[in-house]
Amino acid sequence: MTHILVLNSGSSSVKYRLLSAGDWSAPGTATRLASGTIERIGEEGSPVADHAAALEVVSGELAATGFGIDSPELTAIGHRVVHGGTAFTEPTLITDEVVARVRDLIPLAPLHNPANLAGVEVARRVRPDLPQVAVFDTAFHATMPAEACAYAIDRETAGRLGIRRYGFHGTSHAYVSRAAAALADRPDANVIVLHLGNGASASAVAAGRCVDTSMGMTPLEGLVMGTRSGDLDPGVILHLGRSAGMSLDEIDTLLNRRSGMLGLCGDNDMREVERRVAAGDPDAELALAVYCHRLRKYVGAYYAVLGRVDVIAFTGGVGENSSLVRERAMAGLDGLGIVLDPARNAAGKGVISAGDSRVRVAVVPTDEELEIARQTFAVVSRTNCG
Ligand SMILES: Nc1ncnc2c1ncn2[C@@H]1O[C@H](COP(=O)(O)OP(=O)(O)O)[C@@H](O)[C@H]1O
Ligand SMILES: CC(=O)OP(=O)(O)O
Numbered sequence: 001m002t003h004i005l006v007l008n009s010g011s012s013s014v015k016y017r018l019l020s021a022g023d024w025s026a027p028g029t030a031t032r033l034a035s036g037t038i039e040r041i042g043e044e045g046s047p048v049a050d051h052a053a054a055l056e057v058v059s060g061e062l063a064a065t066g067f068g069i070d071s072p073e074l075t076a077i078g079h080r081v082v083h084g085g086t087a088f089t090e091p092t093l094i095t096d097e098v099v100a101r102v103r104d105l106i107p108l109a110p111l112h113n114p115a116n117l118a119g120v121e122v123a124r125r126v127r128p129d130l131p132q133v134a135v136f137d138t139a140f141h142a143t144m145p146a147e148a149c150a151y152a153i154d155r156e157t158a159g160r161l162g163i164r165r166y167g168f169h170g171t172s173h174a175y176v177s178r179a180a181a182a183l184a185d186r187p188d189a190n191v192i193v194l195h196l197g198n199g200a201s202a203s204a205v206a207a208g209r210c211v212d213t214s215m216g217m218t219p220l221e222g223l224v225m226g227t228r229s230g231d232l233d234p235g236v237i238l239h240l241g242r243s244a245g246m247s248l249d250e251i252d253t254l255l256n257r258r259s260g261m262l263g264l265c266g267d268n269d270m271r272e273v274e275r276r277v278a279a280g281d282p283d284a285e286l287a288l289a290v291y292c293h294r295l296r297k298y299v300g301a302y303y304a305v306l307g308r309v310d311v312i313a314f315t316g317g318v319g320e321n322s323s324l325v326r327e328r329a330m331a332g333l334d335g336l337g338i339v340l341d342p343a344r345n346a347a348g349k350g351v352i353s354a355g356d357s358r359v360r361v362a363v364v365p366t367d368e369e370l371e372i373a374r375q376t377f378a379v380v381s382r383t384n385c386g
């Protein structure tokens with residue numbers, strides 16, 4: 001039995017999970033020994049001042065379960081790192097050089113990479129003897145062809161500044177597309193994955209390889225999200241700067257933190273949006289309509305990119321729980337061979353399409369922590385340092 005601790009350090013939270021397994025490659029064999037979330041890091045009035053303090057809390061919670069962070073059975077620590085740029089396309093054993101290169105990528109993921117690094121630095125300080133592995137959100141998308149990665153802007157400028165599409169949530173897209181292919185009993189299945197959480201992204205996966213995804217150079221492009229706008233005419237940004245005199249920081253805050261569902265209707269929690277829609281609230285209705293219209297558009301686009309689709313997989317907090325979003329996003333697609341079964345959709349487990357639907361539609365719960373643990377174990381066993 002080996003134990004692996006997974007840390008997902010976000011800007012204001014740390015999620016952790018301690019998993020144990022004998023054979024990490026066998027599905028369903030990892031046991032969850034402990035898990036939790038430390039929230040409101042660094043916020044006013046919060047007892048958790050920074051990531052070092054958060055890891056103290058994690059240590060304490062682990063010790064209370066009898067599996068302390070100092071446990072000799074702990075084999076490795078796996079970290080979610082959001083932006084790996086072009087440098088990292090595989091899970092990577094963390095060294096000082098890796099830390100420095102992830103730090104160089106901060107300008108491309110200012111909300112995410114600093115938090116991820118804070119978690120890495122504290123964990124290395126607490127257990128310098130253990131291998132620590134970075135699992136990158138961008139890695140799964142490294143197989144995208146040039147025409148899906150390039151922005152149609154001046155190539156010299158783009159090349160010099162690393163301006164291209166990278167894609168995110170790759171650990172989830174990898175895990176869910178694999179599970180969806182297994183569900184269709186076709187390892188070469190073409191899958192559209194719709195990861196709908198606070199951040200949201202779609203991907204087109206052909207026989208296990210990602211060929212397109214909706215997030216771009218940063219996690220702002222693509223679908224409508226809780227607080228992020230997703231796709232937008234870049235001219236809007238010029239207009240906000242020139243005509244409204246907004247600074248770049250103000251525009252950043254507007255598009256990343258005050259847009260999406262929150263901007264459209266004042267609520268970013270889909271449960272609350274649904275409650276208001278049921279009560280006939282027109283702002284919530286518009287927000288939901290924009291959200292589902294964007295989703296349907298991406299499904300159509302990725303259908304064309306893939307040429308043939310076997311499975312459409314819904315995942316993430318919204319994708320797994322909102323039958324209303326699934327129903328609205330899939331409405332009117334019978335011409336593409338996509339037909340939901342209303343009762344199965346309401347139940348929301350496994351296949352939710354009708355028996356005669358050419359494309360299978362399914363709810364496939366994601367498990368980023370398990371995937372990070374597996375990839376961490378793979379690196380550790382390969383490098384023989386565990
Ligand atoms: N029963 C539900 N119905 C609709 N939306 C839900 C439900 N449960 C959770 N959600 C939504 O899931 C979102 C969070 O998704 P999650 O994948 O947990 O987020 P994160 O990106 O932080 O991991 C929230 O917007 C929340 O409203
Ligand atoms: C990359 C990204 O958008 O992550 P999250 O959904 O955790 O914010």
Ligand SMILES: [Mg+2]
Nearest residue numbers: 197198316317
């Ligand atoms: Mg998530």
